[in-house]
Each structure stands twice: as structure tokens, then as C-alpha cells.
Amino acid sequence: MIQVNGVTKTYGSTPVVDGVSCHIKEGGVTSIIGPNGAGKSTLLSIISRLLKSDAGSVTVDGLDVSAAPGKDLARKMAILRQDNHLTVRLTVRDLVGFGRYPHNGGRPTAACREKIEQAMAFLDLTELADRFVDELSGGQRQRAFIAMVLAQDTDYLLLDEPLNNLDMKHSVEMMRLLRRLTDELGKTVVLVIHDINFASCYSDDIIAMADGKLLHQGPPSAIMQPEVLRDIYEIDIRIEEIEGNRIGVYFA
Amino acid sequence: MTTQISPSAPAPAGAAAVPGPRRRVPGPAAMLVLGGTAVLVLAVVSMFVGVSDVSLSSLLAGDEHAWTIFWVSRVPRTLSIILAGMALSVAGLIMQLMARNKFVEPSTVGTIESASLGILVVTVLIPGASLFMKMSTATLFAVAGTALFLLILRRIPLRNTLIVPLVGIMLGGVIAAVTTFFAYRFDLLQTLNSWMTGDFSGVLRGRYELLWIVGALTLIGFLAADRFTVAGMGQEFTTNLGLNYNRVMTLGLIIVSLISAVVVVSVGSVPFLGLIVPNLVSLLVGDNVRRAIPWVAIFGAGFVLVCDIIGRTIRYPYEIPVGVIVAAVGSVLFLYLLLRKRSARA
Numbered sequence: 001m002i003q004v005n006g007v008t009k010t011y012g013s014t015p016v017v018d019g020v021s022c023h024i025k026e027g028g029v030t031s032i033i034g035p036n037g038a039g040k041s042t043l044l045s046i047i048s049r050l051l052k053s054d055a056g057s058v059t060v061d062g063l064d065v066s067a068a069p070g071k072d073l074a075r076k077m078a079i080l081r082q083d084n085h086l087t088v089r090l091t092v093r094d095l096v097g098f099g100r101y102p103h104n105g106g107r108p109t110a111a112c113r114e115k116i117e118q119a120m121a122f123l124d125l126t127e128l129a130d131r132f133v134d135e136l137s138g139g140q141r142q143r144a145f146i147a148m149v150l151a152q153d154t155d156y157l158l159l160d161e162p163l164n165n166l167d168m169k170h171s172v173e174m175m176r177l178l179r180r181l182t183d184e185l186g187k188t189v190v191l192v193i194h195d196i197n198f199a200s201c202y203s204d205d206i207i208a209m210a211d212g213k214l215l216h217q218g219p220p221s222a223i224m225q226p227e228v229l230r231d232i233y234e235i236d237i238r239i240e241e242i243e244g245n246r247i248g249v250y251f252a
Numbered sequence: 253m254t255t256q257i258s259p260s261a262p263a264p265a266g267a268a269a270v271p272g273p274r275r276r277v278p279g280p281a282a283m284l285v286l287g288g289t290a291v292l293v294l295a296v297v298s299m300f301v302g303v304s305d306v307s308l309s310s311l312l313a314g315d316e317h318a319w320t321i322f323w324v325s326r327v328p329r330t331l332s333i334i335l336a337g338m339a340l341s342v343a344g345l346i347m348q349l350m351a352r353n354k355f356v357e358p359s360t361v362g363t364i365e366s367a368s369l370g371i372l373v374v375t376v377l378i379p380g381a382s383l384f385m386k387m388s389t390a391t392l393f394a395v396a397g398t399a400l401f402l403l404i405l406r407r408i409p410l411r412n413t414l415i416v417p418l419v420g421i422m423l424g425g426v427i428a429a430v431t432t433f434f435a436y437r438f439d440l441l442q443t444l445n446s447w448m449t450g451d452f453s454g455v456l457r458g459r460y461e462l463l464w465i466v467g468a469l470t471l472i473g474f475l476a477a478d479r480f481t482v483a484g485m486g487q488e489f490t491t492n493l494g495l496n497y498n499r500v501m502t503l504g505l506i507i508v509s510l511i512s513a514v515v516v517v518s519v520g521s522v523p524f525l526g527l528i529v530p531n532l533v534s535l536l537v538g539d540n541v542r543r544a545i546p547w548v549a550i551f552g553a554g555f556v557l558v559c560d561i562i563g564r565t566i567r568y569p570y571e572i573p574v575g576v577i578v579a580a581v582g583s584v585l586f587l588y589l590l591l592r593k594r595s596a597r598a
Contacts, residue, residue: 050488074494081488087352088484088539098482102494106478106542132538149492 001026002047002156002190007056009042016042018212019056026155028204029182029189033196033223035233038209040192041082041160047190048079048158060156074102077156078149082164084141086133092144093129096120099151119151123177139170146177157181159191163198171195175202196237200224201245208232220246280543287550294557295334299326301561303569324457332460333452333560333574334553336515336522339466341552342473342545343511344526345533347398349484349541350504351405353416354534357526358398358512361420364521365427366397367513368447372431376438387462387517394509397427402501450515450522450575452560462518466511470549473507477541480504484539522556522575528582529555535589555582 002024009017017039024030032040045051047058049065058065060077078099086095096119100112108116120126123143128136133144142165149157162178163171179202181187193199199206199220206223208216210232216223223229224246229237237248299322300306306326310318344357351361358364370393374381381389401423408415435444473480482490483500490497515521533547559577566572 048492050491069494070491070496071494074492079488079492084489086485087354088349088481089534090481090538090540094538094540098478098485098489098493101478101482152493 001061002188003059004043004047005057005059007043007046007053007058009039009046009051009053015212017046017053020209020212020214021056022207022214022217024188024190024205024207026188027182027186029178029191029202030205030207031199031203032190032192032207032209033194033199033232034209034215037211039212040209043209044079044158044160044190044192045081048077049073050079050081071102074152074154076154077158078152078154079158080145080149080160080162082161084145089132089134091130091132092120092125092136092147095133095144096125096147096151099148099153102152115153116151119147122150123147138165139167142166142170142174146174150181154187156188156190159189161192161194163193163195171198178202196224196229196248197245200247224248280537284546284550287547287554291334291550291554291557294554294561295330298330298333298557298561301564302326325455328457328460329452329455330557332455332463332519333556335463335467336450336452336519337525337553337556338549339463339470339511339552340515340522340525341529341548341555342470343508345530345541345544345548346473346480346504347508347526348530349480349539350402350501350508351416351420352484352486353413354531355413355417355527356420357524357530358394358508359521359523360417360424360527361401362397362424362427363394363401363509363512364448364516364523365424365431367391367394367509367516368444368521369393369397369427369431370513371447371517372435372438372440372444375440375443376434383459383462383517387514390513390517391510394513395505397423398505398509402505447516447520448523448575449573450520450578451571451573452519453571453573455519460518462514466514469507469511474542474545476500476503477545481539481541484541520573520575522578524579524582524586525552525556528578528586531586532589 004020004022007017007020008015020043032044034040042051046053047065052066060073063073063076065073093116097108097116099119100108100115104112117126120129123146125140125143125147128140133141136144142162146162162174166174175198178189178191182189203220206218206220207214208223208228215232216228224239226237226239229248235250237250240247240249300308302325304321306318306321311322340358347357347361347363348354367390370390371386373393374386374389378385401420404419404423405416408419431444432441435441479495479500482493482495483497483504487497490500512521529552530544530548533544533551537543537547556574556578559581560574563572563574563577
């Protein structure tokens with residue numbers, strides 16, 4: 001369980017995250033949505049200890065992220081930011097292998113090698129294992145990074161806009177994959193996402209933010225309501241139910 | 253919580269058991285042995301090049317004069333070339349990982365310039381300073397200069413590939429200008445020049461032993477290889493993998509500064525070596541430091557040995573400083589690599 005208590009982060013005099021409290025339960029996909037500048041990525045960075053908050057606290061399964069040893073946290077949760085540029089030339093297998101670093105300190109065991117191969121197979125990367133990451137396409141590269149955090153084998157997986165730079169086909173594949181991670185492997189996935197319809201179709205829980213504040217939290221059925229979405233995005237969004245999923249129509 | 257990952261499609265039997273084919277590195281261990289042997293051969297050649305007549309036959313004949321020159325001059329020179337070549341190349345690799353940029357090395361980010369400034373300061377203030385004192389001061393200055401470069405980098409919002417080396421060159425230029433000014437005022441310009449241009453001709457027994465320190469630092473670099481690879485992926489990756497980013501950066505800073513300072517004090521800087529060698533190795537085996545560092549060390553040592561042999565023979569019996577040869581051969585080699593890479597991608 002991730003517990004967020006009154007987290008605040010201020011840049012200059014502007015609060016980017018403003019007294020956010022919430023809890024994210026174990027096992028399931030939780031999407032953080034909201035307009036640009038809502039503080040979604042900042043909140044995710046604070047939860048994952050990449051950024052220090054000015055006030056408040058975050059615990060993951062009882063571990064205080066600002067105080068617990070880095071190594072313990074690295075075995076508990078993995079974070080992948082958007083726009084990952086590697087300046088080092090690594091093969092896919094090497095990159096995925098570094099996901100095991102918190103477990104083996106750089107000395108891979110047979111069990112580690114198996115985990116690495118499994119993570120690559122799960123993301124359909126086995127064929128590309130010996131290719132250098134900088135020679136891959138954008139979608140393949142994104143999959144390689146996901147495989148790395150998957151090999152890290154943590155209970156919690158935090159992803160900042162994992163659909164960035166992916167086309168429709170790969171976006172759907174990525175969301176299905178995240179679903180499988182929770183359904184088959186029992187992971188807890190938290191992601192920042194822009195597309196409310198992806199959030200609606202694939203999440204168990206949605207956290208909606210605007211202006212640094214948490215506005216709503218609930219299952220897709222509760223969040224995908226015209227008046228709720230109007231509150232978040234300040235536009236009128238019609239909701240249609242298609243094959244059991246609630247889809248927001250906002251293109252015209 | 254379950255930890256078993258089941259692949260969506262059944263993996264072909266034994267797929268995980270068989271190590272994947274290393275397409276790019278045929279028999280890495282065998283290749284390394286081959287490379288190491290090549291360096292040994294070059295080292296032997298290097299020991300028999302020079303003005304004084306030291307040949308295998310004169311050594312075997314028990315010529316005492318030949319043996320003296322061999323032990324006092326030839327062996328120390330070859331050893332110092334190997335040690336400095338290895339260490340400067342590894343320092344370049346570590347610097348590139350810390351700056352997350354392929355186009356930096358200690359002589360383009362102000363490290364070498366700062367070390368020179370340090371030696372100048374100690375030479376002016378304490379005229380009879382020991383070699384150790386010079387080395388310590390040079391190291392302190394090198395740490396300060398390199399740290400300043402890394403701090404500036406952190407504050408640059410747009411870290412594109414070209415800005416990083418430009419910032420380094422500018423910083424190095426400013427420090428070098430200050431150094432030159434004071435060297436001019438204190439009539440030490442010629443001495444300064446000897447620190448900036450690597451030259452192994454003055455190496456004698458009793459004057460190169462500090463270089464064993466850089467040999468040890470190279471080994472530390474190898475032992476911490478994975479940390480540097482992780483740091484090269486950036487602060488966020490490093491934090492995610494449970495490592496303390498600042499601690500890794502500090503370790504790298506100390507290794508790079510100490511190597512630079514010791515090399516400048518004992519034989520003078522060899523510019524571009526740390527740029528050319530790691531980039532060459534990167535194209536061949538990639539940047540996984542654990543795999544790359546033995547290659548960087550072998551290439552570094554071999555490259556300087558070759559350049560030194562060239563420098564000693566083309567104007568025989570005169571010598572051209574090795575730094576000049578390295579810069580000339582290196583820039584051509586580097587240009588070739590860059591152009592080849594581009595045409596392969598186009």
C-alpha cells in the first residue's frame with residue numbers, strides 16, 4: 001500500500017503539488033490523470049523518491065521513501081520516467097540486466113539471468129537481446145526500459161507517461177501488458193497518463209489532479225462522469241458506454 | 253507477492269539456458285588475451301628503440317652499460333607509457349559517463365588545466381616542493397576544477413550534446429589563461445609547457461614510480477565498473493536502482509582528478525587520449541563499463557606505445573613529444589570514426 005500524507009512541493013512561490021493525501025492499494029492499476037501542469041509527474045517523482053517534497057510524507061508498505069535505505073526501496077518499487085535518453089551504448093540484455101542490480105550488486109546469479117531472460121520474453125525482446133538500445137525504434141526502446149524495471153522484480157511499478165512516443169498499436173499493447181502485470185504477476189502499477197479513455201478502460205482506480213490538488217479519486221465508473229470531468233478539465237465531455245467501457249468524447 | 257514471470261508465448265526449450273550469441277564480440281576472452289599480447293609485443297619493441305645502443309645481443313652478451321640503460325631508462329619509460337596510457341583512457345571513459353557526454357575528457361573539461369595551475373601555485377609558493385607535494389596540490393586543484401565543471405553542468409537547463417563539451421572547453425580555457433598569465437609573470441612558461449605536452453623522454457628510474465598510483469586507480473575503476481555504467485544512465489536511473497548518485501559521482505571525481513594530476517606531474521598531459529580510446533571501444537563493444545574497461549586499458553596502452561615509438565623513430569635521433577603524435581594520429585582516427593558512423597547510419 002502506498003500512503004501519501006499531505007505532500008507539498010513548491011517551486012518559487014507556486015505550489016506544484018499542494019497538500020495531496022491519498023492511498024493506493026495493493027494489486028491493481030492506478031492512473032493519475034489531469035490537465036497539463038496539474039502536478040501529476042511531480043507527485044509520482046515524490047512517491048518514487050526522485051524528488052524531495054517540501055512537506056508531507058510518503059510510505060510504501062510502511063517504508064518512508066525519504067528515509068529508508070535506497071537499496072531496500074529499489075527492491076520494493078521501480079520507477080520509469082518519460083523521455084529516457086541513454087548516452088551509454090548498452091545492449092538490450094545489459095540494460096535489462098541492470099534491473100537486477102539492487103538484488104545482486106552487479107554479480108548476476110543463475111536466478112538473475114533467468115529473470116532477465118523472462119523479462120525480455122515477457123516484452124517480446126528475446127530476438128533483440130544482443131542489439132544496442134540506440135539502434136532500436138522508439139517503441140522497442142520503450143519496451144526495453146519496461147523490461148528493465150520488470151527485471152527489477154518489485155511489487156510496485158511506477159511509470160510516468162509510458163505511452164509517450166508510442167503509436168496506437170503500441171499504446172494498446174503497453175496497456176494490455178500493464179494489465180497482465182497486475183492480473184498475472186500481482187504487481188501494483190501506478191502510471192501518469194494523459195488519455196482519459198485509456199485510463200478508463202485499463203485502470204482499477206483513477207486519481208484526478210488539477211492545479212496541484214487532488215480533486216477526485218475512485219473507480220473509472222465514478223470518475224468518467226461529465227460533471228466530474230468538467231471539474232477536472234474545464235471542458236464538456238460526453239460519456240458513451242461502449243462494450244462495457246465508459247468512453248469520453250471530446251474531439252468536437 | 254508472486255515473483256514468477258511467465259512469458260506469453262512458450263519460450264523455445266532451453267532458450268534461457270543457452271547464453272545468447274555475442275554477435276559483436278567473438279570470443280571476448282580470447283580477443284582480450286590477443287590484445288594483451290599485442291601490448292606486450294609493443295612494449296618489448298619500445299624497450300629496444302632509442303639513441304643508446306641497447307640491443308638484445310648486447311644484453312645477452314652481458315654488456316654492463318647496456319643493462320644500466322635498460323633498467324634506468326628503457327624499462328621505466330615503457331612502464332610509464334603503459335600506466336599513463338591505460339589510466340588516461342580510463343579517466344576519459346569515467347569522465348564521459350559522469351558528464352553523460354561522449355565528447356569530454358579530462359583535458360577538455362578543465363581537469364588537466366586545473367592540475368597544471370596547482371603545480372604552478374606550489375612551484376611559485378614553495379620553490380623546493382617535493383614531487384609528492386606537487387602531486388597533492390595538483391590533485392586538490394583538479395578536484396576543484398572538475399567539480400566546478402560538473403556543478404555548471406547541473407545548472408545548465410538545456411544539456412545538449414554540443415553544449416557540454418563547449419562549456420568544458422571554455423572553463424578549461426579560462427583556467428589555462430590564468431595559469432599562463434602567472435607562468436609568464438614568474439618566467440615559468442617553458443615549465444608549464446612541459447606539463448601540458450606529454451613527453452616520456454625524461455622518464456628515469458626514481459622519477460616515474462608515482463605512476464603506479466594511477467595503475468591502482470585504474471583497477472579501482474574496474475572494480476566499480478557497474479556503478480559508473482549506472483551513473484552514466486543518469487541520476488534517476490541510479491536512484492531507482494538503489495545507488496547513491498552523489499557518492500558514485502564523488503568516487504568518479506576523485507579517480508579522474510587523481511589520475512590527471514599524477515600523470516601531469518610525472519610525464520605531462522596526453523591530450524585527446526581519453527576522448528579517442530573510449531569512443532573507439534564504444535563502437536566495438538559498447539559502454540557496459542565492466543566489458544569495456546579492459547579494452548579501454550589495452551587500447552590506451554597500445555596506442556600510446558605505438559605513438560611513442562613513432563615519435564622516437566621518424567626524426568631519429570631526435571624525438572617528437574608523444575602528445576603531438578597522439579593528437580595528430582588521434583584526430584585523424586577520430587574524424588574517420590565519426591564520418592564512418594554517419595555514413596553507416598545514413
